[in-house]
Amino acid sequence: MTTNNYQQTSQSEQSASAVDENNKNTGARPTTEPVIAIRDLKKTYFLGQTRVRALRGVTLEVYPGEFVAVMGPSGSGKSTLMNLIGCLDRPTSGEYWLTGKAVSRMSADELADIRNRRIGFVFQGFNLLPRATALKNVMLPLLYAGHSRGEQLRRARKTLQLVGLGARTHHMPSQLSGGQQQRVAIARALVNDPSLLLADEPTGNLDSSTSLEIMAVLQALNLRGLTILLVTHNAEIAAYARRQVVFRDGRIVQDEPIPSTTGRSAQADFDTLATHPPDRIPTRDTLERSSS
Numbered sequence: 001m002t003t004n005n006y007q008q009t010s011q012s013e014q015s016a017s018a019v020d021e022n023n024k025n026t027g028a029r030p031t032t033e034p035v036i037a038i039r040d041l042k043k044t045y046f047l048g049q050t051r052v053r054a055l056r057g058v059t060l061e062v063y064p065g066e067f068v069a070v071m072g073p074s075g076s077g078k079s080t081l082m083n084l085i086g087c088l089d090r091p092t093s094g095e096y097w098l099t100g101k102a103v104s105r106m107s108a109d110e111l112a113d114i115r116n117r118r119i120g121f122v123f124q125g126f127n128l129l130p131r132a133t134a135l136k137n138v139m140l141p142l143l144y145a146g147h148s149r150g151e152q153l154r155r156a157r158k159t160l161q162l163v164g165l166g167a168r169t170h171h172m173p174s175q176l177s178g179g180q181q182q183r184v185a186i187a188r189a190l191v192n193d194p195s196l197l198l199a200d201e202p203t204g205n206l207d208s209s210t211s212l213e214i215m216a217v218l219q220a221l222n223l224r225g226l227t228i229l230l231v232t233h234n235a236e237i238a239a240y241a242r243r244q245v246v247f248r249d250g251r252i253v254q255d256e257p258i259p260s261t262t263g264r265s266a267q268a269d270f271d272t273l274a275t276h277p278p279d280r281i282p283t284r285d286t287l288e289r290s291s292s
């Protein structure tokens with residue numbers, strides 16, 4: 001378990017090493033090293049004469065095993081932050097340490113290695129290869145990483161089982177439901193055993209029941225120790241995370257843990273929805289109407 005000192009640490013001016021030092025001295029902060037430590041991160045896009053200040057100074061720490069929902073209005077900088085954390089883009093200024101290593105000082109090779117091995121990505125569109133089976137789609141990152149075919153098969157099968165698709169390995173994406181396709185994308189993101197899963201609106205294209213299916217998978221993976229950062233517009237989806245970070249105009253305006261007592265189980269909610277479809281769940285409205 002991580003402790004809930006997010007607000008103090010996320011808004012602090014301290015460097016990651018200073019925070020570590022603090023851990024040793026006071027024991028007040030998590031003693032483990034953060035997976036992500038960013039300090040005063042800024043990103044400005046230049047479009048001709050126009051400057052877009054997408055991130056205006058973001059300070060944030062994420063510890064191993066956390067499940068963070070990133071929320072905020074459209075254009076507030078959520079995807080920009082995810083792209084920087086995922087080493088897909090470089091900040092205009094500020095510092096970023098990934099598992100204790102300063103990203104700005106990494107070589108191009110090291111960055112590519114981090115992207116391929118340490119971070120898994122899931123997006124709103126599933127981005128699967130349409131003419132490859134679920135198994136082949138999941139094997140692909142292992143092929144790029146240079147693993148033998150036997151190892152690719154073994155690990156891809158195991159990861160598809162982990163997301164509940166052990167019986168669908170030979171299906172093409174077109175033969176899978178939206179939720180199953182997104183689960184293949186999650187398996188593909190996880191097959192290299194990354195330390196961090198970045199998911200930008202993974203349920204954005206899915207109906208509410210299928211969104212719960214995906215959140216149940218993410219919650220189960222988080223319980224196994226995976227650190228997850230999830231961008232969502234949907235407060236109901238964010239309620240399944242264990243911490244909520246809210247963006248506005250390129251800044252974090254709120255950063256709060258979700259107490260375990262109010263935490264929700266996506267699997268339980270999915271089961272309820274499956275046994276009581278929405279039109280059969282009695283609401284106050286329908287009860288009043290039926291009694292009048």
Ligand SMILES: Nc1ncnc2c1ncn2[C@@H]1O[C@H](COP(=O)(O)OP(=O)(O)OP(=O)(O)O)[C@@H](O)[C@H]1O
Pocket residue numbers: 045046047052053054072073074075076077078079080081
């Ligand atoms: N490549 C780019 N070039 C120029 N401006 C960009 C670029 N990418 C994003 N922006 C701008 O930066 C700001 C933040 O964009 P970002 O995509 O991070 O928002 P977001 O919070 O993810 O929004 P949404 O919820 O709509 O996905 C926006 O004003 C956007 O127009």
Ligand SMILES: [Mg+2]
Pocket residue numbers: 078079080200
């Ligand atoms: Mg976005």
